[in-house]
Amino acid sequence: MVDDNEPAPNIGWIRAMVTAAVIVVVGIAILVYGTNAILTKFHSVARSNLVGIATPMFFVVLLAFAWALRQLQRRNQI
Numbered sequence: 358m359v360d361d362n363e364p365a366p367n368i369g370w371i372r373a374m375v376t377a378a379v380i381v382v383v384g385i386a387i388l389v390y391g392t393n394a395i396l397t398k399f400h401s402v403a404r405s406n407l408v409g410i411a412t413p414m415f416f417v418v419l420l421a422f423a424w425a426l427r428q429l430q431r432r433n434q435i
Contacts, residue, residue: 368435376435380426387418 368376392411399407429435 373435380435384422387422388415391418 392415395411395414396404396407426435
């Protein structure tokens with residue numbers, strides 16, 4: 358548990374920029390290419406059914422990604 362009386366550790370500019378770049382790349386890979394893979398890999402399923410699967414999955418993964426980032430921020434990892 359994080360003690361509120363202790364100051365948050367500072368991270369350097371290089372670590373902050375590398376962390377931001379990794380977060381953006383992972384976010385794009387998961388959210389954009391992941392849902393696109395669902396839409397293009399399964400040819401036996403109707404397109405409307407795939408969209409019905411990919412759209413909620415996109416938002417669930419987006420919320421999970423935001424939650425994970427918040428947990429890292431709370432622990433002063435980023």
